[in-house]
Each structure stands twice: as structure tokens, then as C-alpha cells.
Amino acid sequence: MSAPEDGTCPRCETPLGGADECPSCGLTIRTAEDGLTSAAADAIVGRTLSNASARRRPSGRRLPYPFRLATALAISVPFAPLSSFALTSLIPAHPIIVILVGVLSWMAPAAALARTTVPSLIVGRGLLVLGAVVAVTPLVVAAGRAVIGSAAAVDPPIESSQTVYGSFLAFGVLILLAGVAVSRVAGRKRDTWQDASPRHRE
Numbered sequence: 001m002s003a004p005e006d007g008t009c010p011r012c013e014t015p016l017g018g019a020d021e022c023p024s025c026g027l028t029i030r031t032a033e034d035g036l037t038s039a040a041a042d043a044i045v046g047r048t049l050s051n052a053s054a055r056r057r058p059s060g061r062r063l064p065y066p067f068r069l070a071t072a073l074a075i076s077v078p079f080a081p082l083s084s085f086a087l088t089s090l091i092p093a094h095p096i097i098v099i100l101v102g103v104l105s106w107m108a109p110a111a112a113l114a115r116t117t118v119p120s121l122i123v124g125r126g127l128l129v130l131g132a133v134v135a136v137t138p139l140v141v142a143a144g145r146a147v148i149g150s151a152a153a154v155d156p157p158i159e160s161s162q163t164v165y166g167s168f169l170a171f172g173v174l175i176l177l178a179g180v181a182v183s184r185v186a187g188r189k190r191d192t193w194q195d196a197s198p199r200h201r202e
Contacts, residue, residue, distance in 0.1 A: 010043035072113035075126030089156035121186035127179030135172025
């Protein structure tokens with residue numbers, strides 16, 4: 001066990017100025033044989049353990065962007081086929097256009113969601129958006145076909161019927177409820193991170 005570093009008291013960190021006893025808290029640092037007293041040794045151990053515990057405390061730093069982007073891309077996958085079905089239900093589109101729209105509908109939400117710091121919150125927000133989009137897709141397609149008129153696609157993948165509306169609405173609501181549940185849990189985790197490091201706010 002070595003003497004206190006930089007000439008400070010291991011208990012209260014008051015400069016010792018070469019003294020064998022702390023002028024502030026009265027801790028005896030050295031024995032008559034110029035060794036550490038048991039009280040000083042205990043104080044050094046306690047200070048070392050305290051510093052180690054502080055280093056292990058959550059830092060609240062952002063996770064690497066590639067990890068967050070991968071999570072966002074995974075939760076955004078359903079947007080690609082959904083947008084493609086909606087497009088081909090509206091107008092006759094070239095396959096290349098359908099693919100480009102699908103890729104863009106997958107990448108754009110993922111890029112926005114990846115800005116979130118907590119991966120589970122990415123999932124929660126992704127489910128919320130996906131649920132809302134699924135619920136309104138048949139209505140959007142029906143409104144679009146009504147506006148386009150005779151130029152609308154023949155035999156659309158998403159038809160205008162009460163069964164289709166009900167199925168999309170029910171599925172969308174289920175996804176929304178899952179998104180709400182995940183977002184609540186993730187929100188509490190984010191608050192814990194922010195309490196650990198107030199500088200990192202969303």
C-alpha cells in the first residue's frame with residue numbers, strides 16, 4: 001500500500017503539504033516508522049473502490065450508429081412491400097419504379113428512426129408508425145383510385161372492400177398497441193440513461 005498520491009488526504013482530499021496528519025479531518029496518515037496508518041490505508045481502499053464504482057456507472061453515451069441503423073432497418077422492412085402494394089394498387093407502374101419506391105420506403109424511415117439513442121425505443125417508434133400506416137393504407141388507396149379514375153390500376157393487390165378495410169385496421173391497431181407497450185418500456189430506459197448523463201438528451 002503506497003502513500004496517498006499528489007500529497008492529498010485519502011479521506012477528504014485536502015492537500016497535506018508534507019504533514020503526517022490531515023489539517024482538515026485530522027486523519028493520521030503516517031506512523032512513526034514512516035508507514036501508512038491502518039486508518040489511512042482503509043481510506044485509500046475506500047477511495048479506490050468508490051472511483052471504480054463511478055467508472056462502472058452507466059455513461060448514457062449513444063450506442064454506435066451502425067448498430068442503431070441495423071435495428072431501424074430491421075423494423076422498417078414491412079414498409080417496402082406495403083408501399084409497393086399501395087403503388088401498384090393505384091397505378092400501373094414499371095417494376096423498376098416499384099422496386100425504387102419499396103427501397104426508398106424502407107430506407108427513409110430507418111434513417112429517421114436510427115437517430116434515436118435507445119434500440120428498444122427504435123423498435124417501439126417503428127411499430128407505432130407501421131401500425132398507423134397499415135391501418136390507413138386501404139383508405140389512402142381507395143381515395144387515390146377515386147382521384148385517378150380510369151387511369152387507376154386494374155385488379156389492384158389492395159382492393160376496396162369492407163373485409164380488406166377491417167383486416168388492415170385490426171392488424172394496424174394490434175401493431176400500434178405493441179408499439180405503445182414497447183415505447184413505454186424503452187422510454188423508462190432512456191430516462192435512466194439521461195439521468196446518468198444529463199448532457200445526452202434526445
